Amino acid sequence: MQHILALSHSAVLVRHWFEIDLDDASMEHGVRIELRELFPQLHRGSESAAQVITADRPLWRADLFDRLTDAPGSFGVAHYHPRFSGHEPSPRTWDPELTAHPWRWLHDQIAGLGAGPGREAWPLEPADAEELNGMADAIVALARELGPDRCHSATECFALTRDARESVQLMIGYLRRPDLLDLNWVSPWTAAE
Numbered sequence: 001m002q003h004i005l006a007l008s009h010s011a012v013l014v015r016h017w018f019e020i021d022l023d024d025a026s027m028e029h030g031v032r033i034e035l036r037e038l039f040p041q042l043h044r045g046s047e048s049a050a051q052v053i054t055a056d057r058p059l060w061r062a063d064l065f066d067r068l069t070d071a072p073g074s075f076g077v078a079h080y081h082p083r084f085s086g087h088e089p090s091p092r093t094w095d096p097e098l099t100a101h102p103w104r105w106l107h108d109q110i111a112g113l114g115a116g117p118g119r120e121a122w123p124l125e126p127a128d129a130e131e132l133n134g135m136a137d138a139i140v141a142l143a144r145e146l147g148p149d150r151c152h153s154a155t156e157c158f159a160l161t162r163d164a165r166e167s168v169q170l171m172i173g174y175l176r177r178p179d180l181l182d183l184n185w186v187s188p189w190t191a192a193e
Contacts, residue, residue, distance in 0.1 A: 001160055003142055004055060007132060009125040011036050011055040012110075012139055016146040016160035017063065018189075020171040025180035028077050029157055030065035030148035033106065033139065034058055035114075035122060058084045059122050060114055063092075064102045066148035068185070073149040075102045080109075082119055103140050110136035158188035165189050 002015040017032040039056040043049075062080040070076045078098045081089035098105045113129055115121040124132065151157045161168075168189040175181060183190075 002163070003146075004053075005135065005139065005142075006038060006053055006055065007128040009038055010059070010128045010132070011038055011053075012132070012135070013055060014139065014142050014146060016151060016157070017065070018157050018161045018164065018168060019063075019065070020168065020175065020181070020186070022171065022174050023176055025175055025177050025182075027068045027182065027185060028063075028065040029068065029151055029161075030063065030075070030078070031143045031146040033062045033064070033143055035060040058087060058089070060084075060109075061089055062098075062106060062109065064098075064106065064143065064147060072152075073147065075099045075148070078102055082114070103144060106143060107136045107140045110139050154185045154188055162188075 002013055005012045005014070013032075013034040013036060015032055016029065018027070018029045020027050036055040036059060037057040039054040041052040041054060044051060060080070060082060061084075063078065064075055065077045065079070066072060066074055067077055076099065079092040079094050080098065081091075082093055083090045095105065109116075111133055113121040113124065113133060121129070146160070151160060168186065172178070172181065172186065172190065
């Protein structure tokens with residue numbers, strides 16, 4: 001399940017996410033928040049026709065994650081990706097403030113439009129920037145509903161991320177130490193559809 005808050009030229013995606021560390025097969029989950037550009041589409045049909053909305057080019061991502069072995073809500077592997085190269089994220093960026101106060105950190109990022117020490121604000125159309133700034137409270141409230149402390153089993157996690165089955169299967173295929181993987185936990189993503 002994904003929540004998409006679409007503005008005129010950009011969108012915020014908020015969802016629960018499950019991920020496997022490719023080095024040690026540890027598992028992480030929590031809320032993923034992405035800022036994306038809306039890809040312009042030609043108008044189709046009449047003035048009342050439904051239009052295509054495509055949230056395409058990613059600009060920024062925050063992953064407010066726990067390891068499954070950590071206490072829920074500890075945010076021990078919370079990180080963010082301040083930029084993308086095409087569709088691929090930059091390496092994980094760690095911020096002690098993100099782990100200590102994830103919801104305040106997220107609010108400050110959204111309200112400040114990503115600007116910070118050594119970081120320029122996100123390249124948004126001015127009206128979208130103004131609107132996004134005012135949506136910080138709502139985005140944080142939505143993100144809290146999908147945080148790592150809201151998911152208590154593989155079944156619950158899968159129910160929130162079943163659309164990511166292919167991504168999880170790719171992670172499993174790329175593992176450097178597949179012998180460390182908890183096959184019972186990942187069974188919902190590996191079971192035949």
